[in-house]
Amino acid sequence: MPATRTHEPAAVHYRVEPADVHAHIFRITLTIAHPQAQQEVSLPVWIPGSYLVREFSKNLQNLQATQGRRRSPVTQLDKHRWLIACSPDKPLVLTYGVCAYDTSVRTAWLDASRGFFNGTSLCLRVEGSQQHAHSIEIARTEATAQWSVATGMDGLAIDKQGFGLYGAPDYEALVDCPFELGNFWTGRFTAGGVSHRFVVAGAAPSFDGKRLLADTQKICETAMAFWHGGGKPPFRSYVFMLNAVGDGYGGLEHRNSTALICGRRDLPRTGEARASEGYTTLLGLISHEYFHTWNVKRLRPAEFASLDFARENYTELLWFFEGFTSYYDDLLLRRAGLIDDATYLKLVTKTINQVLQTPGRHVQTVAQASFDAWVKYYRQDENTPNTTVSYYTKGSLVALCLDMALRSEGKTTLDDVMCALWQRCPNGLMGEDDLRTVLRELGGRAFDTELDQWVHGTAELPLAELLGKNGVRLKPETAQLAQRLGIRVQENHSIQIKTVLRGGAAEKAGMAAGDEWLGVECGGSAWRVGKLDDIAFYSGSATSVTAIVARDGRILRLTLDMLATGKPASKARKAPRIEPAGPDTVSLSVSDAAAVARWLGQPARP
Known part of the structure; x- marks a missing residue:
């Protein structure tokens, strides 16, 4: 008006x-x-x-x-x-x-x-x-x-x-x-007594705006209940601005709005009752950016008291402000009834595997990753997985571990901790000491050892133990071939190697990012390969193969030890199989439905 x-x-x-x-x-x-x-x-x-x-x-x-x-x-x-x-x-x-x-x-x-x-x-x-x-x-x-x-x-x-x-x-x-x-599509809804507007540019004619509004309303109401119970949020109105493109994904939070990008095919479609995987991902993005309205826009690192727009503004707390937000974005989808338990656990499994398959978690702490965001996270290259860890994904697992530990001890939950931090920091400025203090006050003991190890150390997170105490079984699984080889690739008529992971079979063979994997030799025969499945198909039960790769115009022949990929050895060779320090691929399943229901369905206390 x-x-x-x-x-x-x-x-x-x-x-x-x-x-x-x-x-x-x-x-x-x-x-x-x-x-x-x-x-x-x-x-x-x-x-x-x-x-x-x-x-x-x-x-x-x-x-x-x-x-x-x-x-x-x-x-x-x-x-x-x-x-x-x-x-x-x-x-x-x-x-x-x-x-x-x-x-x-x-x-x-x-x-x-x-x-x-x-x-x-x-x-x-x-x-x-x-x-x-x-x-x-x-x-x-x-x-x-x-x-x-x-x-x-x-x-x-x-x-x-x-x-x-x-x-x-x-x-x-x-x-x-x-x-x-x-000339964008626009719609409105009210959540918590506050007017929300959603605008979408670039949508296809099949776009179901009514469903997007209804689902987003549930997300907003769930987030408001999380932070305020029945109270009012700290803004008078809110605007979602979504640009639908051929291929894209991302979002950026603001004080009472957010800018979003998604693939056009990820929007909900008229007549389709079942949510696609892409639409679930979009809802998670909406939940993430909306949660930031509290966690980073108002409750924020003490170092951000006065922003300097002329240079980098450093903080070690992105694991909390981005990581904990990443923990709650999908969790609030579950509590809003937009996904079921199986879908939620599938999303958690994906996050766990992303971290386990990143060798850099042994090199850099998640606090260091936060501080180095200016030179590492947004400037990723072929060696990034070997030298750093994402403060989004590992930060969300730190939140998961804290929540599981608090719930298993029975005195409080991470929900209560977040709300207590909101009350404790009326000017919005928060330091790690504030988190430690609230954990001690509500949890009945200090959690300094956990934070020192999980945030400021590189030891593995005790995921199996803590999830097990809360009704979820973590089971090691056989990794995909690319992970067993220790490479990340692009397949397009040949195999282009994008990343060689630290300590893997491909690194031991001498492969490098930028190599084009053309073929394999084994059993006296040479074979052209165009995708990773060809490697397993042509190598059969061989204990090693010769990888034929092109690098800088030269053809190289590299010996690849198939034992190092976790492939069974033939009876003719008794060499010990090379095993990783722990599983890098896992799955989750429910072992105690009542415990899982308490976790996934419990709203925050106001």
Whole structure:
């Protein structure tokens, strides 16, 4: 609805115009009501929630400054800062363009069918005015006349399509509200007495919006009950912005909104009652980003008390804020009745196997992985699995182990711990000591040894023992051939080796990332291979084969010990079989249905 209240001019005002949809250009006009004599402006180098310096200034062009009819000189100070010499007694107007060609949730996109942007990509930060009121006007153009606008920011003077003026109390709030523009599908529902809007761009005609709204409503109500019981959440409205594409996945949390990407085929379809695996994954993403509304946007690392947009902001706590959120995203799907026990345990099994199949868990602690996110997690290469561990997946298993330990001792649950942390940290700032204190108070004993080992150590997590105490049996399984060989590959008429895992048979044979596996020789015959199944088919019961690989234009012949893959040895050879330190593939099953029901169905106490 159009806003009707009056408003004072903001100290910092942006006008955003989709100037050239075919060239992907947004034109921004920035008006600074009371500039400094030497006014510095800067563009952030990263966006909160995505821990990588992305250099958004690379997309900024043609920065000019004027006061009245006079041009003001602009001097670039470094990669993302500029200085404007001006008079402090009159408004300073900056104009510039931003090329928006990134379809991810992190930056900005513009073409003839859709626009999207985060403020960190478009809105220069005015030094000295960061804490003042900011406003942003979304301008309509001939090319976008039929579009609509969606955002979580407060509207000050907007039309029924959402074009017009929006306001934020300060710069950090401004850039924490992305904007979606286009002819998107939109729907609404109420959860916990709060209005929620869901917009979807790029959906196919088969898209079942009614089901998406109903399922998302259940997620939101379950999350609100988790944190507040019957109380009100800390926001007045919420917006989901989903871009459906041919192939994609991801999300980024914001204070009262989230930006999401999914594969078009993962959306629910009209007439299909059974949820597809892709749709279940999408619901887990929605649950994850919504849970972040509390766990990282408000309850957050103490190091994030004041964000520095000019450089990395380090914390060792991403295992808690991302990992624990990853634990609860699928768990809340189960509690909301959107998946059954078997599906939930299948999702947990997948996470466990991902961690067990990552040799880097023996090299780097999950606390170190959090700190190193800026240089490792978002810059993955062929050696990443050997040197680091994901703070998402291992962090979620740390949460699982804590929850299982607390439940088996009978004094409290991780649900209660999370809610107690919310109450303990009214300003939102949390350190690891806060978690240790709450665990001791509610659990009746210190959990320092567990956190030291699980978070700050590299020992294996006691998953089988703790799950067993809560009605779930963990059973070792035979790994897939790629894992037994110690490789990760892409199969496309030949086998392209993407990663060679530390200590595996492929590494011992001398294989390397980038090799193309062309064939095998065994039993006096040579065979062309195009997929991993061919290796098992042609090697038969051989104890070793010769792998024929291409590397840098050369053909290499490498001896691959099949015993090291866990394959049974022939009677003719009595060499000992090489076994890993523990299973790297497991399955889960229910051994005590009542215990599992208490875990998966128990809501948090308010």
